[in-house]
Amino acid sequence: MNKREKLKHILSSAGLKATVQRLIILDALSDNYNHPTAENIYKKIKKEYPSISLSTVYNTLEIFRKHGLVRIVNTDSVTVRYDPVTDKHHHLFLEDSSKIEDYYNNELDKLLNKFFSKNKIPNFEINDLQVQIKGKYNKLQTN
Amino acid sequence: MNKREKLKHILSSAGLKATVQRLIILDALSDNYNHPTAENIYKKIKKEYPSISLSTVYNTLEIFRKHGLVRIVNTDSVTVRYDPVTDKHHHLFLEDSSKIEDYYNNELDKLLNKFFSKNKIPNFEINDLQVQIKGKYNKLQTN
DNA sequence: ATTCTAAATAATAATTATTACGAGATAATA
């Protein structure tokens, strides 16, 4: 199964029609370059598919979100950032830039689950737990 | 020291001129009604101080933020929400509404600190750790 | 207490980000 077939399969599995626009947007998302905005996606795919409309990008991202193909990253900014990675993970927010990196740690997840099963919030049902880690790389680091 | 004096002191301690507008905005914030937007604050204080300008509210909140009097809550929405509580805490995000509640737990903080001092992120200096807890209160709960 | 001045405010324009709308195009099924 080639990439296009895979992408088609993702869409149909989510119960979505496989249109050219959706395939291209999904493809752009799968490149996963730092939690893009709608505008980021638009500019990126505009090159290979110039007739795409910005409103289609917005619209499609919202449809993807509703169908669980992307999530919105909680940020302090005015612009919505999307996350194509839907399995459990956390985020590093780099101060001094708007970069956001994924942080995976299974042990952390276990630790949190354990903590919250011991320390239940009265009458509250937890559906998602995410740690936001703010900070910065020291000088050594170049990315 | 009455409330007004206290508020004045907060401003001057932060190195800010104590203007009427700032005092009123700071006062409104201290009521802390569910992590307000700029618009929320504006509408609230407009009653007691009708000559206030929306731009002053935006401007003042940004100045407060720069001086550490408020923080922005990371959300998935387009509208910025402010948090007047500057000491360490976490957030409950209520699904099915836009309510955000504070969650304090010293043990959780210790647990996280311990975890991340054992599991350092290479070359990364953590400045803030926040847990975002998404979920909902079950039917019993009325608030 | 008055004067001075840098900073703050109000009003409004401009910009940015997103959503709404409707006419035409298209994917999926028969």
Added chain:
DNA sequence: TATTATCTCGTAATAATTATTATTTAGAAT
């Protein structure tokens, strides 16, 4: 290949925020 519900494009409308600027003011210096 015909049908039709859905999708896309282009643009208008709205929402949220930021920029601009003339006027006002808090607080320091007289």
